Amino acid sequence: xxxxxxxxxxxxxxxxxKENRQFIFIKNKNLxxxxxxxxxxxxxxxxxxxxxxxxxxxxxxxxxxxxxxxxGPLALLGIVSVRGINHSIPYAISIGIIYLLxxxxxxxRKTKVMKLAFLSALTHITVMTIFALFKTFYxxxxxxxxxxxxxxxVTVVISNYAIPISLQKTNRKILSTEEIICSAIITxxxxxGINEVSIVGISIKNVAGILxxxxxxxxxxxxxxxxxxxxxxxxxxxxxxxIPPVIIGIYGFSGLxxxxxxxxxxxxxxxxxxxxxxxxxxxxxxxxxxxIQLREIFVAFVLFLFIPMGWxxxxxxxxxxxxxxLYSDRTYSERIKDLLHDRIHSFAMTYNELxxxxxxxxxxxxxxxxxxxxxxxxxxxxxxxxxxxxxRNCWDRNFNSTFQRMRxxxxxxETQGFIEFSSLPKEMQKQCIRPNSIIQKMVHLYELNHLxxxxxxxxxxxxxxxxxxxxxVSQTLSALANRINENITFDTELEDTLYVxxxxxxxxxxxxxxxxxxxxxxxxxxEKKPCxxxxxxxxxxxxxxxxxxxxxxxxxxxxxxxxDKAGCRFTLVEANVFEATTKVAEISKGGNRFxxxxxxxxxxxxxxxxxxxxxxxxTGEKAYRQSSATITMLEKMMEAGFxxxxxxxxxxxxxxxxSSKEMFSTVDLxxxxxxxxxxxxxxxxxxxxxxxxxxxxxxxIISSTxxxxxxxxxxxxxxxxxxxxxxxxVMVSDGILEVNKGEGEEWFINLLSNCDTRNPQFLADEILKxxxxxxxNEPHDDxxxxxxxxxxxxx
Numbered sequence: 174x175x176x177x178x179x180x181x182x183x184x185x186x187x188x189x190x191k192e193n194r195q196f197i198f199i200k201n202k203n204l205x206x207x208x209x210x211x212x213x214x215x216x217x218x219x220x221x222x223x224x225x226x227x228x229x230x231x232x233x234x235x236x237x238x239x240x241x242x243x244x245g246p247l248a249l250l251g252i253v254s255v256r257g258i259n260h261s262i263p264y265a266i267s268i269g270i271i272y273l274l275x276x277x278x279x280x281x282r283k284t285k286v287m288k289l290a291f292l293s294a295l296t297h298i299t300v301m302t303i304f305a306l307f308k309t310f311y312x313x314x315x316x317x318x319x320x321x322x323x324x325x326x327v328t329v330v331i332s333n334y335a336i337p338i339s340l341q342k343t344n345r346k347i348l349s350t351e352e353i354i355c356s357a358i359i360t361x362x363x364x365x366g367i368n369e370v371s372i373v374g375i376s377i378k379n380v381a382g383i384l385x386x387x388x389x390x391x392x393x394x395x396x397x398x399x400x401x402x403x404x405x406x407x408x409x410x411x412x413x414x415x416i417p418p419v420i421i422g423i424y425g426f427s428g429l430x431x432x433x434x435x436x437x438x439x440x441x442x443x444x445x446x447x448x449x450x451x452x453x454x455x456x457x458x459x460x461x462x463x464x465i466q467l468r469e470i471f472v473a474f475v476l477f478l479f480i481p482m483g484w485x486x487x488x489x490x491x492x493x494x495x496x497x498x499l500y501s502d503r504t505y506s507e508r509i510k511d512l513l514h515d516r517i518h519s520f521a522m523t524y525n526e527l528x529x530x531x532x533x534x535x536x537x538x539x540x541x542x543x544x545x546x547x548x549x550x551x552x553x554x555x556x557x558x559x560x561x562x563x564x565r566n567c568w569d570r571n572f573n574s575t576f577q578r579m580r581x582x583x584x585x586x587e588t589q590g591f592i593e594f595s596s597l598p599k600e601m602q603k604q605c606i607r608p609n610s611i612i613q614k615m616v617h618l619y620e621l622n623h624l625x626x627x628x629x630x631x632x633x634x635x636x637x638x639x640x641x642x643x644x645x646v647s648q649t650l651s652a653l654a655n656r657i658n659e660n661i662t663f664d665t666e667l668e669d670t671l672y673v674x675x676x677x678x679x680x681x682x683x684x685x686x687x688x689x690x691x692x693x694x695x696x697x698x699x700e701k702k703p704c705x706x707x708x709x710x711x712x713x714x715x716x717x718x719x720x721x722x723x724x725x726x727x728x729x730x731x732x733x734x735x736x737d738k739a740g741c742r743f744t745l746v747e748a749n750v751f752e753a754t755t756k757v758a759e760i761s762k763g764g765n766r767f768x769x770x771x772x773x774x775x776x777x778x779x780x781x782x783x784x785x786x787x788x789x790x791x792t793g794e795k796a797y798r799q800s801s802a803t804i805t806m807l808e809k810m811m812e813a814g815f816x817x818x819x820x821x822x823x824x825x826x827x828x829x830x831x832s833s834k835e836m837f838s839t840v841d842l843x844x845x846x847x848x849x850x851x852x853x854x855x856x857x858x859x860x861x862x863x864x865x866x867x868x869x870x871x872x873x874i875i876s877s878t879x880x881x882x883x884x885x886x887x888x889x890x891x892x893x894x895x896x897x898x899x900x901x902x903v904m905v906s907d908g909i910l911e912v913n914k915g916e917g918e919e920w921f922i923n924l925l926s927n928c929d930t931r932n933p934q935f936l937a938d939e940i941l942k943x944x945x946x947x948x949x950n951e952p953h954d955d956x957x958x959x960x961x962x963x964x965x966x967x968x
Contacts, residue, residue, distance in 0.1 A: 204241070207234060207336065210359060211244040213366030215251030219411055222260075224252045225297070225321045226362055228267055229328025232293040235275045236284070236329075237336050245272055251366070263304050267297040290329035294322035331355045353393070357401045360385055361408040375469055382409070383446065383465070383473035386428045391442040391477075392485060395432035402428025423453045423465060443474040514654045521650035525643070549618050550579045557610040567604065582611070586619050641822055649814050662689045667722075671697070674721035680714060697726070697745040718745060725966060749847035751896070752966050753782045756934035758941040759957040762792045762908075769796025770906045770957035771804040777811045780848040784961055788839040788859070788906045792955055803838040817844065817855060818889050825857075841904050845896065845963065852902065854892040860907040861918065865925050867899035873922075898965040901925075901936065908954030909940065912947040920947075933960040 211234065215227025227248035234241045245268045253261045271293055279292075301318040334355035364385075367378045382405045390398025406424030410417070427449030434445030450465050558564050567575045578601050585592050597608055605611065664687040675682050684700040697718060719726045725748040761768035769789040777783050787803040789796030803824055810820040821840060841859035845852045854862060856876030864872040878888050896902070903925065913920050924943055930936055937960040944956060 207241065208244050208247050210363055212247045212251040213363040214359070215248040216255050216366040216368065217362050217408075218255060219321075219324065220317070222256075223317065223321045223324070224256060224264065225324040226328050227251055228264065228271070228297055229290075229293060229325040230332050230359075231268060232271050232275070232289060232325075233329050233332035233336055235272065236286075236289050236333075239276060242272060242276070245269075255368075263297075263300050267300045270296050270300070286330065286333045290326040293329055294326040297325055298322040331358050335359045353389075353397065354400060354404070357385075357389065357404050358408070361405045364405070365408050375466075375472055378409075379465065379469045380473045380476070382424070383470055384476055386424060387431050387442055387446055387473065387477050388480075390428045390432035390446070391435045391439065393432065394435065395429050398428035398432030399425050400428075402426070419453075419457055420465075423450055426453050427465075439478055443470075443477060446470065446474075517650050517654040521647045521654060525647040529640075545622060546580065546583070549583070549615075549622060550576060552618055553579065553611060553614050556614045557607050561607055563604065563606055579611075579615075582615060583619060586616055641819065644819065648816055648819065652814065663687065664689055671718055671721055674717055675714070678713075678717045680717060682714075695747050696729070698742065699745070700742045703741045715745060724748075748966055749780055750965060751845070751847045751850055751898075751963055753845055753847060753961055753963050754933060755784055755959060755961040756937050757957065757959050758934075758937035759955075760941065760945070760952050761955050762952050765793055765955075767794040767797035768957070769793065769800055769955045770908070771797070771800035772957055772959055773804050773808050774959070774961065775808065775812070778814075780846055782845040782847055783808075783811055784843045784845075784902065784904060784959060786839075786841040786859070786904050786906055786957055786959055788908075788955070788957075790837050796955070799838045803840060807840070807842070817842065817853070818891070821855060821857060821889055839907075841906075843902060843904060843961075845902075845961075850896050850963075852894050852896050854894070855889060856892075857889070860905055860910045862905075863903040863922070863925060864894060864896065865901040865903060867897065869926060871922050871925050873918075896963045898963070899931070900963045901933065902961040902963065903936070903940070904959045904961075905940070906955060906957040908952065908956040909944045909958060911954065912944045931962070933962040936960045 211227060211230055214230050215224060217226050218224055231245050231248045234244050249261065249265050249268055252264045256264075274292065274296070275289075298318055298321075301321070302315070305314055305318070332355070334352050335358075338352060338356065361382070364378050364381050367381075386398060386402045386405060389401040393401075402424035403421055406421035409424075410420050427446045430445035430449040431442045432445070434441040434448075437444070447467070447470055450467075450470065454465075554568065558568065561567075578598060581598065582592075582601075585596065589596070592612060597605075597612075601608065667687045668685055671685055671687065672682070675685075680701075682699055682701045684698075686698045688696045688698070690696075699714065701714075715726055715728065726745040727748045729744040729746045755774035757772060759768060759770060759772075761770075769792045770786060771789070772784075772786045774782070774784045785804060785807055787800040787807070789799035789801075789803075806824050807820060810823065811817065815823075821842070824840070837858075839859040840855070840857040841862065842855040842857075843852055843862065852864075854874045854876075856862065856874065857878050859876065861873050861875045863874070866872065872894065874892050874894070876890050876892075878890060905921075910918055910921060920943070921940070924940060925936075928936055928939055930939075937958045940958045940960075941956060945952065
């Protein structure tokens, strides 16, 4: 019984698939074209009595597809139409022998093109030599026979590149340089096969040749236009005895100028062809003889103008291999980019959904609910009252009052921790005969339930932390996906400019690529010979490229990426508009080895410069561990690309979960955008920060939030400011500002205003020195001063 996959419905049998119908149409159209080419090429005569092109083209057709055997009679018909029947007999025998050899003797799958070309040439030379033996012949005849065989050999090789374009099932969009040149040669031979067919004195062959040259020149540029022009001129000169060889130069030069003027559009390309024809015509023989008629150029020009731009863009992929390759590469890279974006965005959505799931399952356990309260009192009654003689009086007759007394007792335990008999209500002391047993059991059960609630709360906090982490990962992945999806353009003109600049400076480079992102970020990727860590990219290449671009460039990452010891690769980016440097002055309380103040200042990428101070609870080693853990987590998460608010919330949750004891730290965070000159402050339980402007004015940044590690839901206040050339950002721990409680912060502001220095280390030392004067040089708390200087780079 046939399977479902082999059974076709009536509709499927009657209606072939759309793509199959399209392929059949394309194939039939291409087969008609190939048979027509075989006929026209067979009509082309070299030196007026040699017709080798049809044989070579037919041999290649049969080599590519045995079903094209009908092209043989058409090729023979073309030869007969120009040579007559008697002179066509040797060609007919050659075509027949080639057909028999390829169809019945040789296995085409194992036969190479060069072998086919040699076999075809040898077959025709043998046939022509045998015919020559039956009549009077000269050495010249044998030489002509060998020449004709050589042309057949070359024709097979050329046709091998051109024919697959029509035979392949896929609709070709990108052609190699060899395919373009060989297709142009086949086209020129077809034009030569038309011979002299004129309408109103205008040669169809010449008009078609001019039009083809302008098409290739306009779409492929000067090099392609000159190549095609030379090919057309060469074949015209070889196949028509009346046309002098100078036509080769005229067609080639005209195609060159036509491609050079293509930037002016179709009209410019046509004017370029006319100029080439006029210049060489006057140079060769003045105005006495015109080789290419202006009216023929005009007709070709009119046809050229009426070709739709959509067709021109399609043809350009064939005529210009570079444009086709760029189009193919761009399409491929866009597909890869979309695939990566979708995949990463899918991961981000998955993490976001997981985060929402964790937030939904968090249990809020703040205390005993009614059910747990009833269960706890029931356990106490079963333990202490079940065998008591007063049970009936307490629980059966006075249930509500007894239950309320038990509830009040639980409240007393919760507030006081442990109670004595004397603390019990008077009524309970009089009526209850087992008070100590009840108190001990209730305290025990309360402690167990309180511990259970505490761990449930911790579990909920842990789930919330995991949820926040997952949300942070989701946001980071979303940002990465959006960055991947940015439109990136390749600036080939700028690449050419840099190649020339480097060459003028005597600097060799293997590869160079210039990219511009949607956000305006310029990147230059260079690959050169290894410098063996002699920093030649910094000392020699960067100045030359910076000068050529007119902007200051820096290396994106330290060191070169060495690939297989064959060369090094590095990336240059535009230098930041601003630079920052940070200096610190600090002292610990009582000369302690460990300071409770920890700090950090690093570049975290994407033009961001981070400064941070964390003050742990108290002083000494314990405070150091708290603040150090906070700064370490802050550095790692910010460098990984986490959002700053998400980072602070995560650190807060980690500190809450890290210990059952109270553990908190302050966080004073500042992020400077070195490209735009913006600075963002996030202050969690910290002392104020200050910006000293270049003109001497002081700006104060404050916050009223609690330190991290105290409450689960922390409020984050973001303050954004602008910084400019010469500004100082001053961040201090509370040990600095609390040394003079009488004046508060006034002494600090006065010091900043009066200190006339551009040295950040000097300013930090002066602040610490002044603070110690208020404490008699004995610090009452850990003291830290961090001063960051901002300045503009010289571009």
